[in-house]
Amino acid sequence: MKSTILTFTGTTALTVLLAASNADFIRSELMGNPTGWLAKSTAVAKGERIVAQAEPAQQPAEPAKKPVVDESALRYFASKGDKARLEAEIARLRALYPDWVPPADPLAVPENSDRQLEAMWALYSQSKFAELHKAINDRQVREPGWTPPSDLTERLAVAEKRLALISASDAKQYADVVTIGSETPSLLTCSDVDVLWRVAEAFAKTDRLARADDAYTYILKNCTKTPERIATIQKAAAVLGYEQMQALLLLEKTLPDGKPEFEPVLGDLARRFVAEGGKDDKLVVAQSYLDLLRKDVEKQANASDALLLGWHYIKRSDMAEAERYFRTAHDITDTASAAQGLALTLIARKDAREAENVMYRWRDASAEASATYFAATANLLAGEPPPVLDQEVLRRIAAAVTEKKEVRTAEQFGWYALAFRQPKTASQWFRMTLGWKADYEPAAYGLAVARLQLKDMAGVRQIQNVWAGRSERIARVSEPQREKTAYDTIPLPDSTSERADRISRVEPVNRVDADTAIDEVDDYARRESLPESRLSEEPIAKSPRRAVVSAARPAAGCRTTVDPEMLHPDVAIGRGWCLMNLKRPLEAASAFGVALRSASAKIREDAAYGQSLAYLRAGLVNDAAVSATKAKQRLSRAVELQTAILSNRATDAFDAGRYRETVVYLNQLAQLQTERTDLLVLRAYAYRKLNRRADALTILEALAATGNRDAVRGLAEIRAEDYAR
Template sequence: MNLRMVSLCALVAASVALASPARAQGLGMPTRMPVAEPATLAVAGAPAAPQQVQVDESALRYYASQNQTARVEAEIRRLQMLYPGWQPPSDLHLGMSVNPEQPLWDLLGAGRIQDLRAEVETRLRVDPTWQPPDDLLVALERMERRARLIAASEGGNHGAVVDIVEADPSLIVANDLDVMWRVADSYGALGNREQALALFELAVRSSANFDQRRVSIVKALVHVAPEEARGLLDLARMLPPTPDAASLAALETDLVRAEVGAFLRDPARTPPRAEALAVIEASAEQGRHAGDAALIGWYYRLSGDMMRALPFFELAVEQGGDTDARVGLALVLRDVGWRAEAERIAAAPTEDERLLSVFVELVAHDLLAEPPVPGSPERVQRFAETVRLLQSGDGAEALGWYAYQTAQFEASKAWFEQAMSWQPTATAAEGMIRTLYREGSRDQARQLLAEESRRFPTLAALEGDLAERRPSPQPAARSGGGGGGGDSRVLRAAEAQRAGRSSECLRLLDASGSRSPEASLIRGWCLLDLQRPHEAMAAFEAAGAGPRRISGDAAYGRSLALLRIGQSFAALDAVRGAAVSESQRAEIARAVLADLANRSYQQGQYGEALAALDRRREFAPETRDLSMLRVWALHGMGRTAEARQLVEALDRQLSTSETRRALATFNQISGLTGWR
């Protein structure tokens, strides 16, 4: 559609009421048919009686009822041309219409299209010879096209909007800014910026006041360049009525605000001018507009200047900014590394999914750290509840890996399964496979690996790498005990051990004939992986004669072997005074205390079990299985209310058959004793 033609049609339609014949048949209504008059007899010598002509004044009265003076005058001229000698009715402007079609025009004026059609159908049933006025049909068709245009616009169907208006350019009229704005927006969305700008200019010229012009200019900023929008502002300044200084200043600020907002939506645009940023910063600091502080904060964050963004987001929150400001503040705090402060903002009660997602991301990062940093049990519980609320695959996966690292395999399987149902990924599948293998379901793990490898080919690399890994030192390039061939096999044995191929590792060591401390240490790890702890303990003892770096790892390995055969306190003695790391020493302490808690509980020494669990908490967060042990130890000591409270929290975090059975037991106790 030619742009000049659109503008011309719009201006003509605004000033003249176009009366064009309509085809009622196209609307499902009968067309006007000639009706034969009854035959009459002429009387000889009598003068012919003048024929009375019925003039259709319905459109005229409708225009008059709507105070559309220009259309009233145009309709009067049209009727006088068709019916010479006809004069307008004297009651035209007195609202005393007796036109039988007036109720139809009233329905049309109210936009009640369906009611109008129903009324037309009713009249046709009552009087088949009646025909709706042509002007009414034309106006009805136009109103329906306008309704279709608005529906297409609301649905984001910009192509349909353009098709409708190009089929009927008369829809663009000076007094219908809503349609003009919608069509301009659709042209802009389709990339026709020139046509969009022309329509926004027409809207500015057609506006009755400066407020309407301001809306047109702000809407134009979404699609046109800032300098083009400034051209519209210059035009608005010149048109009457002349705006006051305050209105102009407000529009200038709106223009700058929209300029920054447009850049945030599309960073490929020309960045805002420095003067524009200064205007928004000043407005933000003076608190003149609630959203300005957050707006400038988002601009600086997008520009990568987090330290300039931070004070503006803080200011936005202080000024009572909306959730958008809190989201920005949490993200910037995270970006600059102040994760605890970011979590404090994101963890505040909210239903906003953006803030909840930031909270999930922050906690997931800690759970996936090495070692995991879960924080308090309440934090993990809140995290699990939020993960379920958002159905976050990433969050469920983080919980799965956390449970895996802390040997809570039932919980690990449940969370990996949940992650795969919400958001299947290769890492979630890997977690499930490794969990099955670690808990002893090795055939099931291999079957799942074969199935998931078809969906995630990268999982094929897990083949032969499923065994539990233990740290092993890199053997020296040459050891003092053998030839070059033997050393090569020791190196290959170390690689096999790290890959979980423990049997191959032992074959290579046997073939090497090496009895060096390095080879003995590698042999110990391979034997431990093969569940042969007594032989592993002997190998680690042999490796203990090596240099400090090897003897420390050997002491750690021997301690783990002692744990496997149930000698917890001997395991603790094995690392006392040895060159082991603090993390290794803590791991042994955790294992020993967990074993002590289990043994004490089995012997009915519930107080000692709780004491061991409390002592273990000093080294690491409590695993789920130990929390359940605490539940039953508390129950054994008669502290049933505490036990129930703990198991309810565990069930909310992850409901399993174990927690449900415990709750059922406590419910039964409550019913029998009246205890609450």
Template sequence: MRTLILSALLLGSSALSSMAAGPDAVELAGLYYYAEQKQEDRLAAETNRLRLKYPDFVVPADVYAPAARQMDEGVLWALYEKNDFVGIDAEIGRKRVESPEWSPSEDFSGKLARRKQRVEMTAATARKDWMGVIEAAGTLDPSSETEVDLVWMLLDAYAETGARDALTGAYRGLLFREGDKRLPDVQILTTMKKSTRDFSSEEVRKAMRLVATSPALQAGLQPVELDLTRKDVAGFNADEKRQTPVAEGEVAVLRTTAEKDGRLEDLSLLGWYDLKLKAPESAERWFKAALAKRRDEENAKGFYLSLAAQNRQEEAYAVAQDYIEEFSDDPEFLMNALSLRFSRPDQPDADVRTVTAYSNAILSTSNADHAEILAWYAYNARQYDAARAWFGKSLDWESAPVRVKGLALSLLRLGEKKDYAALEAEYRDVYPEIWTEIKVAVAPKGEKRSVAVEMPTAAATAPGGTGYLAHFKAKRFGACIKDISAMEARGAASADAMLIKGWCHLELGRLAEARNAFEAALGNARTQQDAAYGAALALLRGRLTDDAEAMVSMYPLSVKRDREVRAEIYWQRARSAFDHKQYRRVLDALNARASLVAEPADLSQLRGWSYYHLGDRGQAQAVFARLNMHLYDPAAARGLAVSSTR
């Protein structure tokens, strides 16, 4: 449990000094510039802006007087309007060559520093460089900052980096200002809405009670209250151990809103909520409404489960078939959804698409129970070769007497006396009770099923467990490769076998061979994603960074795998750039990596030294100081010492 909650910290805020009565010199600088340039429309707009901010503001009498400007900064202001900071530096340098004693006015320097800060924070936010946002914010004070959107950027950065104390302090500074510095209601509402992401519902509600000082603001906070209900319902749905539901008064408001607005996220939330509460009829209604808006895998799963919970198995099975491609991403769910067709004798024959999907799901999960179900399905259909393969596979994954019995019966029906004898010799002492039953068992009757039950990968392993999959599972990588190579020589190596061959070569450090095997499996839709992932890893281990990036760009991976591969790509690029003294490229690569995964200390050191070599000692010092605060490290301490020396 957090030791400090938002409301407790907020209550400790003290009164702040009142806001200045009028604009300072920095704010007036633009007014003088527009007057000097005779840009009357810009002058009028700036005047209106200042009057909105300072109701008693009067335009200075000398605004058009030549004495109002002590130096010609017209070019600088023009470049300022374009955010051309390089051009500004060049112009300042040119002026100093002409007049060494000259320096920009305090008005311009102050306004330029703020504009640079905004540009840097906005750019860092866009690329999700959260440490960059914090560093660019510098001494920005949430309790007095007038440009509130800058503080909102800082809130995002604190939230993403886990800086809880700083995050809470920033919220306190925004929400609990007093007097003239109190935020307008619209900004309070936006800030409260953001807080629902960062704090518990209880903490946010306590803060809401403190800031909602008017009926108008209380009414405006109703959407925030609804967001908190959504958060509470989502938390209940996600917590498997939690059984106490959300207060019905809260949920009733969400139900009414969902009925009225039909927001997809609300329909889905309520569907899973009612399903967990064992109200499948209500859940079915929500999921059906959600699917009417958009075809979606998760809502289809909820719809299937709602129907199954009502024992409407045929309707549930129809949903599984309709979403068979989407459910393939979750083979465990797909197996259970399709197994009805294979586990009960009163069911119609499964079609080719269903058999293939079920088979692939079984192989991807190595599920012995479902392999056994499919094996008996094939056996009773008098497809004895397929039955032999699937019984062998289920036995390879998990031994059981019924699986040995099924394999033995399949061998008998095929007339494979030698293999039957070897199987009996191996298992007679393990399962002695099954052999008498096997010898008197009657062959299945009825017509052979029209759809063949095939093994998508190579033939099942022999009863002794000596196939390539058995070798792979036992980490006998050399033997695994030898078996698959023999299959290749016969022209019988499947895409699945080539995928396994790639992993074996990779485990043995044979990078070129691994790459070749993985690329051979890229042409099959079922193995393509795994093959692309394996090929990318092989390329990265060989430091072929660009080739690895091309691979994952051509063959998209899952979100988790893509993040893993790209993080390694950016790390290799950062290391290479540092070795070649290309320090700006180092920072670009590290920033890209930090948008994907957390940055460890060794990479932060690389960041600090890159800033140092680029001459940005302030940034370098900030990085090394942060490292030194969390964990003393001689390298970080040395970096801090060097970057602090002028």
């Protein structure tokens, strides 16, 4: 046995692609002459070979006789001026008879003297195939020995296959399209590019993009009509990916006028490619396509192109460029998409106030738009320090939240109310949030904090019972150090093609503030901060547990209860200092809160300072840290407050058994001042609890050498433990 190698070229190249889906492809490929069926074609699969087992070698057969080519159809189509069918017939005959040369003048072909056959060709040219079948059958009945020319029957079969292929394509029966194409290779010629397009589409729709790419490549390598080539690029772009399209575009030709043939559709192609980049951040879109759209935006004020660029850049986290184009699109035409994109970039750079304003109009446009709007509102309410918002803005946000039952923004309303010392309002928001989502722990924790501030201990215990075993911070909310929940805005995800399926979330977290403070305060009632007061300057009483404001001589002007909201800010500052001397720190904090609204920067500074001191005295260390940031402080005061707050935090963390946190606070404190002896002892004990025995011994031995009793005792305890082992 020896192998016979059949090399397929031309039409065969595309047929091989089709045949991979059809077991009968060899039979269809070998119809007529197996060496090729389109003279103009260049094989996509050039050099690809199919090896078939041949029979044992036999004696050479006699040379075959030259076949007789029926050219009657050529004359008929030429006589009718049907150029398209004439070209299709020439292509078909070339496929069947590779050595055949078409006549220079088809009209010179001898006229068929069979009038009935001429009528049949007329029916064929008019696509009246049912009538043609009837005419053939009728003649065979009248003339039992008559048979129609093979040329006519073959063309009729091909024409009917073409109708079947188009029908299957229109019905989206793509597997049938591939099958019919593989069974009828003579359909796949440049004379009928529509069929080639349909076959390529069928490959794409059946998840064989590589074969679809081959089909489009075949057209661009073999077919020459510019309109068809441009249409091929457009159709390919609808189904193929960016990289495949770049390879197809390399097959572009230069027109006689010197222009690239695909130039008329280059803008649309650029938009398609940039849109793909807006969905896939790993896709590297050529800068030339981005520049093409950029120029269009600048010259034509094209909002849609600006949006494409905006989504492309936001997918790559280039928020500055994204905001530039979204703002351009928004300024040209205020649409939901433009507003949404702009809002996302504004949230990313922490301008939630403008983001809410931009999105409010479009909050109900879609699920994505609604998600973006509530991302903006949640971030706005969670701002640090809490922003002072117009009542109209608060009302419209509240209405939208209650209408949509938006859990996260409702929760943030609760914390926002707490920030402005409105625990009753906060409690209502947290309860409403839990009514919408009973298992939402952040709202339950917020409700516990609000009830604690309302001194509703029974309500706090009720929440603790419900959440027992499920939330450690709720269980510990009533302990001496009450962590005020701070908020961080979590950036939006990569999408949205979701384009906003990716929403900015705001969650409460217990944050360790590196820039907050302290341990010991010198003189809280400073004469220069309140010239009209008559506070005495007594020394601060020091305590190893917590810095405490010592009592000065009480002032008679604040013994009666007065709602500080009724006072002018410049008057409230005096009442705050007066209340501090009466050891009523929470009332003083409220008075200082009113004073923070003063038009005077000096009074606002003193009010923030005083409120921070008031919270320190009340043991609300984190509230003190927040108050310290409400107005710019002079450096000495800022360091003073930071030192006091960090010192208190370190001590409270140690008492609560959070030893790692204790060391963190002490490390932050060490950056502000030389560590005091009592805090060094605290650090050594924290190291001991963390099993850092060597570090603890180093500190205790040094302090014990100075006679520090706490250090001597700690050193003795460690050595006793060593002896017991």
